[in-house]
Amino acid sequence: MAVPLFDPASPLRPLRAEIDAAVTRVLDSERFVLGREVGAFEEEFAAHLGVQHAVGVANGTEAITIALRALGVGPGDEVVVPSFSFWASAEAIPPVGARPVFADVDPATYCVTVESVRAAITPRTKAIIAVHLFGNVAPVRELEEEFGLPVVEDAAQSAGSSGPDGSPGALGAIATFSFYPSKNLGAFGDGGAITTGDAALAERVRSLRFHGSRDKVSYQDVGYNSRLDELQAAILRVQLPHLDAWAAHRRAAGEWYAEELAGHDAVVLPQATPGARPAWHLYVIRHAAPDALAQHLQAHGIECRGYYRRPIDAQPAIAAAGWGRTTDLPGTDVAAAEHLAIPMSAAITRAQVAEVAAAVRAFAG
Structure with missing residues (x-):
């Protein structure tokens, strides 16, 4: 689908x-x-x-x-x-x-x-x-x-x-x-x-x-x-x-993804900060080859996107102003290079999550 x-x-x-x-x-x-x-x-x-x-x-x-x-x-x-x-x-x-x-x-x-x-x-x-x-x-x-x-x-x-x-x-x-x-x-x-x-x-x-x-x-x-x-x-x-009900559905969908993708070490799932209950606006996983994974998912009719491949500190307007990074940002570099947003909404179904997860597993081995 x-x-x-x-x-x-x-x-x-x-x-x-x-x-x-x-x-x-x-x-x-x-x-x-x-x-x-x-x-x-x-x-x-x-x-x-x-x-x-x-x-x-x-x-x-x-x-x-x-x-x-x-x-x-x-x-x-x-x-x-x-x-x-x-x-x-x-x-x-x-x-x-x-x-x-x-x-x-x-x-x-x-x-x-x-x-x-x-x-x-x-x-x-x-x-x-x-x-x-x-x-x-x-x-x-x-x-x-x-x-x-x-x-x-x-x-x-x-x-x-x-x-x-x-x-x-x-x-x-x-x-x-x-x-x-x-x-x-x-x-x-x-x-x-x-x-x-x-x-x-x-x-x-x-x-x-x-x-x-x-x-x-x-x-x-x-x-x-x-x-x-x-x-x-x-x-x-x-x-x-209706926001609370929509948020609860987004949280549940995040839990479905976590269940479907558990044990697949090549795929890194997002972690809630301590005590947080995120209403996932985007469900963003990490993989060593996110663009290849994206091509695989898109070939199966699954929309996905890498949002911030170039961090803000590396954007042309920031460089022109001389406002680049003043310290190392290793977490930023990992997140930018590896992240991929997969489908998430207040209406996504368990069957759709299973479809997406199956395609991710097939690529990740």
């Missing part, structure tokens, strides 16, 4: 009537920017995560930039960020005038560790970005306790995950989410959110997302035009009550 890498459409089919009604409600309201739907979603999303404040913004990338601005990060500062991540995790740093400094990851979990961040810390470090990559949960509390610096959670891929200290989005000083359509909680276009337990930070974020103003009359900062729109908020409100 053909198995897609993502399947965002299937979980939404039973919700189509509710989504249509939500869209109609917004159209009838004739209020499309920062209206009732955004306010309601912000309250509901914050309650779901167990955090005091959620602020809707235009996308996950601007969410990181605004979060850093709210923390006071600016010119001359450094921000530690993993090199093995999506480009936006680092791309969002230079717009505030700061420099990204790259930390290694544990290739077993794809997350930073206290030790890897310690190697990247300098006297100029103003904040740490911890990415909950692929739905795993980075050690946010440990990082804050060890270094006494604010941690920005890049939670773009981890909606629905949980850790020993709570949910991503409620662990550090401030957190950012993306609602890109393929995410665990996806809009029908771009969207994002910033969450925090700090009322002063939340108020600063609300001002920055709206041109640096609180009242549309006085402008305290040069801010951003970065707002979650009413249509996307209404659609997200329909989906949010």
